[in-house]
Amino acid sequence: MDNETQSETRTDGGETPDFLTGMSESSSVTTKRERFGRTIDRYFLTQARIAWTDWRTRFGIVVLGLFIFTGTVGVQIVPESSMNEAETYMTWFQSWEYPLGTDNMGRPIHKQLVHATPAMLKMGLAGAIFAAGVAVVVGTLAGYKGGVVDYALMLVSDVLMVIPGLPLVIVLAAIWQPSGPFEVGVILAIDSWPGLARTIRSQVLTLREESYVEAARSMGVSTRSILQSDIVPQLMPYVLINSAQAARGVIFASVALYFLGFLSPSEANWGSMMNDAYATGGALSNPARAAHWLYPPMGALILLSFALVLLSQGLDKVFNPRLRARHSKTVDDSEDLPNQ
Amino acid sequence: MNYYVRRIGQAIVTLFSVITITFVLYRLMPGGPLDIMRQQMIQEAVQQGQDVNVEQVNRMIELRTNVDPQQPVYQAYAEYMINIVVYQDFGESIWRGEPVFDILFRAMPWSIFVSIYGLLIGFTLNILLGAVMAYKEGSRFDAVASIGATFLNSVPYYVGAILMLSFLGFQFGWFPTRGRYDPATVEGFNLPFMLSVLHHSALPIASTIIVGFGGTALSMRGNCIRVMGQNYLRVARLRGLSDNRIAIRYVGRNAILPLYTSFMIGIAAIFSSSIIMEQIFTYPGIGWYTFEALSQRDYPLLMGLLIFFSTITVIGIMIADLTYGLIDPRAGTSDRESY
Numbered sequence: 047m048d049n050e051t052q053s054e055t056r057t058d059g060g061e062t063p064d065f066l067t068g069m070s071e072s073s074s075v076t077t078k079r080e081r082f083g084r085t086i087d088r089y090f091l092t093q094a095r096i097a098w099t100d101w102r103t104r105f106g107i108v109v110l111g112l113f114i115f116t117g118t119v120g121v122q123i124v125p126e127s128s129m130n131e132a133e134t135y136m137t138w139f140q141s142w143e144y145p146l147g148t149d150n151m152g153r154p155i156h157k158q159l160v161h162a163t164p165a166m167l168k169m170g171l172a173g174a175i176f177a178a179g180v181a182v183v184v185g186t187l188a189g190y191k192g193g194v195v196d197y198a199l200m201l202v203s204d205v206l207m208v209i210p211g212l213p214l215v216i217v218l219a220a221i222w223q224p225s226g227p228f229e230v231g232v233i234l235a236i237d238s239w240p241g242l243a244r245t246i247r248s249q250v251l252t253l254r255e256e257s258y259v260e261a262a263r264s265m266g267v268s269t270r271s272i273l274q275s276d277i278v279p280q281l282m283p284y285v286l287i288n289s290a291q292a293a294r295g296v297i298f299a300s301v302a303l304y305f306l307g308f309l310s311p312s313e314a315n316w317g318s319m320m321n322d323a324y325a326t327g328g329a330l331s332n333p334a335r336a337a338h339w340l341y342p343p344m345g346a347l348i349l350l351s352f353a354l355v356l357l358s359q360g361l362d363k364v365f366n367p368r369l370r371a372r373h374s375k376t377v378d379d380s381e382d383l384p385n386q
Numbered sequence: 387m388n389y390y391v392r393r394i395g396q397a398i399v400t401l402f403s404v405i406t407i408t409f410v411l412y413r414l415m416p417g418g419p420l421d422i423m424r425q426q427m428i429q430e431a432v433q434q435g436q437d438v439n440v441e442q443v444n445r446m447i448e449l450r451t452n453v454d455p456q457q458p459v460y461q462a463y464a465e466y467m468i469n470i471v472v473y474q475d476f477g478e479s480i481w482r483g484e485p486v487f488d489i490l491f492r493a494m495p496w497s498i499f500v501s502i503y504g505l506l507i508g509f510t511l512n513i514l515l516g517a518v519m520a521y522k523e524g525s526r527f528d529a530v531a532s533i534g535a536t537f538l539n540s541v542p543y544y545v546g547a548i549l550m551l552s553f554l555g556f557q558f559g560w561f562p563t564r565g566r567y568d569p570a571t572v573e574g575f576n577l578p579f580m581l582s583v584l585h586h587s588a589l590p591i592a593s594t595i596i597v598g599f600g601g602t603a604l605s606m607r608g609n610c611i612r613v614m615g616q617n618y619l620r621v622a623r624l625r626g627l628s629d630n631r632i633a634i635r636y637v638g639r640n641a642i643l644p645l646y647t648s649f650m651i652g653i654a655a656i657f658s659s660s661i662i663m664e665q666i667f668t669y670p671g672i673g674w675y676t677f678e679a680l681s682q683r684d685y686p687l688l689m690g691l692l693i694f695f696s697t698i699t700v701i702g703i704m705i706a707d708l709t710y711g712l713i714d715p716r717a718g719t720s721d722r723e724s725y
Contacts (some may be wrong), residue, residue, distance in 0.1 A: 201396075205403045207651075208703075210658040210695040213688075214408070216680055220415045241651075298542045302662055305544065306677070320548075330552050330563075337552070344545045352540040359536065 103360025109353035117164040127157035127314075138338045147338045150326055155319075155342055162314040162343070165227040166297055166350070172231030173238070173296030178289035181242035182281065186273050188243070189250025200247070203240035211237035215299060216308045230309065234296045242288050246281055253277055283361070290358035294351045301347055316343035390708060397704045404696045405689075409466065412685050413459045422683055423480070466689070476693075477686035481678070486690035489675060494694070496566055497664070497671035500587055501656045504594025509649055512599060513642060516606025517633075520641075523611055532604065539600035543659055547593035547666045554589060561589050564668035590667050594656060602645060609641035643713060650706035654699035 097103040129151045136148040138155075146155040188199040206214075215234055224230045253259060254277070262272050303309045304317025307325075311318035320343050323329040327336025424444070469475045476486040515535070519528050555563040562568070568582040613619070614637060622632050660673030668674075672691060679688040 201400065201403065204396075204400045204703075205407065208400055208404050208654070208696050208699045209408060210654065210692065210699070212658050212661050213676060213680060213692065213695075214411075217408075217411050217415055221411065223416075294540070301542070302544055306662060306665060308680070324548070330548070330556050333552060333557060340548070340552075344548070348541050348545065351542070352537060355536055355540045 097360060100360045102356040106353045106355075106357030106360055109349060110357060113163060113167060113350055113353070116160055117167045120160050121164060124157050124160045126161055127153040129153060137334075146342050149319075149322065149339050150336075155339060158314045158319055159316070159342055159346055162316050162319065163346075165313055165315055166300070168227035169231035169234070169300050170293035170297045170350075170354075172228040173235035174289040174293035176232045177235040177239040177242060177292040177296075178285050181239040181246055181288075182278060182285055184239070185243040185246025186250050186277050186281070189247035190254050190269065190273060190277060196247075200244070203243050206236065207240040207244075212299070212302070216303065219303070219309055224309075230300055231296055234299045234303075235292060237299070238292045238295045242285075242292065245288075246285070249281060249284065250277060253280055287358045287361050290354050290361065294354040297347070297350065297354075301343075316347055319343045393704060393707060397700050401696060401700050404700075405467075405693060406463070408692050409463050409689060410459060412688055413462070415683060470693075476690040479679075479684055479687040481682045481684045481687070486686050489687060490672075490690055490694060493671050493675050496669065497657070497660055497673065500590045500594060500669070500671065501653070501660065503587075504591045505649075505652060505656055507591070508595035508599055509602065509652075511595070512602035513606050513645070516603040517610055517638065517641070519603065519607040520610030520614065523607075528607075532607070535600035535603045537600070538596065539604070541596065543593055543596050544662045544666060546596040547589070547663055550589050550593055551666060562586050566669055566671075586669075590663060590669055593663060593667075594659075602648070605645060605648075606641060609644055610637055613637050613640045646710065646713065647703075647706045650702040651699075653702045654695070657695050657698065 097107070131148070131152050131154060134148060134150055134152045136144055138147045139145060140147060144154045144156070146159070148154050149158070184199050184203060188196040215237055218233050218236065219230070222229070222233060224233055259272060259276050262276055300309070301315075301317035301320070304311055304315050305320045305324070307318075307321055309317075320340055323336050323339035323343075327339050329336035329340035466477070469477065476490075478485050479489055482489065515531065519531050519535075522528050551563060554560050562585060565586055566583065567573075567579060567586055571579040571582050573579060619632065619636055622636050627636075657672065660671060661676050662673070663669070664671050664673035665677050672694065675687065676691045678684070679691060
């Protein structure tokens, strides 16, 4: 690692080192392409390299990757289930063809599980993006601006935080009648951004007093670009970690609502599978008949959320800045870590 | 202006906005209570083989519910607020035909009983586990407990509830699977009744403990480890203070402080989750009636329940905010410059 980085440093020759000029927007020394490459390295590859050293992220990435594989390729391999494909109420491990058994209409359970995966992932993704996006905008604006803006934005998020989440989501779902998984994800995330916005705001409160922010402000830089280039990058790690949690929350809530029957399933779904097993199959009072129908979707749900939790715990470690500098190729080691 | 006055004012504004927004939202829900009632009455008549007289059904519904569907939203809202503020009247449940307040008061004690015990036991267990994990940091116990807590944290509470009901309730038969108490006992202050209440509430309380279990333990562990690295702890040790005093006054207090707010907000989460929980355990409390009101579009009952939920949450967060300064003297309430 040392040789590689040092040789790279030497290619800079006598010119001004990259890391000094790279800070300013109007740098003429580094081309756009170089800067892009460096951004990729610093913000993505480095993180990935560190992430892989922690078993938590490794587990999270592998399991999440398996789910994504199931949701994209698996759906193509495993054909969709049809009615009366096999005997009804077959328990698991009875035959190789139907390892997880079948439901009350003879549909194999493993096929339903596979075909429900894309919808769950889409919901989680939409929810995470929506929750994180709104929380960042609201939180930074409120924390940075202060005064009336702060008061108004925090009132909105307080109100959303106080309205009990589940009934609100159920009512919104009844009004909006969401059809696709993306829409369902966004509705379910409405409940999860206020908490994140509040914590982001409190972090911005300390950031806004930093001297570089004050310098930018006194130079007359617009609020928008101060937020974009000075404040938000500092918060990104935190936001990333929390969006993994938001995805988990959205998936929890969606399965809960499908399980209770408040959302009408348009396609296969873990929650509606649980609902069918519970209500139609009587999985609780008659476990011998339908328990095999109820447990697989629950297991899939737990596994997915365990992966997301571990991923967010691992990411927490990734963003430790001292670790980051050691793995980055574009940061000059001799400057950052004089001991090496 | 005094901070306390301002904070209480803010709580009132929040509560008022919540009531307004949800009132409008509930009215926007398609398929009002009258539609659902009409459908059911027609279905009943068809099932009994009678002729369906739509006009008669409409008249019956109007008599029974006393709701004028033609009334615009803002007028209904004004009437509703006047009734609450001036007469403390929350209206009558459309579906059950009883005053909302009677239903609320009948259901409330049960939900509060389950939630408070679940929250208190869960929080205590979590804090103890987190403290022990931090104390034995790096040991095998710490590693195993950390993974265990993370795993429990990723099990949704309703999955925990279903599993417990399935195994402890149905398959082993240790706990009753539905209801709040044994109907054979006499309601009142007597031992069989109270034992039966405890027996019936064991599973709901146990699954309430699962809500957020592990998460709090992990943050407690993190807080403890952070505090244990501080210099003032070394000074405390050098001063020859007893280990107990250090553990409780120095580490414990500083580590629990950040969890205080999350405890207060946790009350709201538990009441929200009671909708699913009480449905699974067939435990008629607040959540049970919310479920019913939502599916029957029973606006008055729904609004009453919502005002109950929101008031508890607002008060919880407000108490957390107001008392935080007392518990943690470092937290100031300074005014900031606005840009």
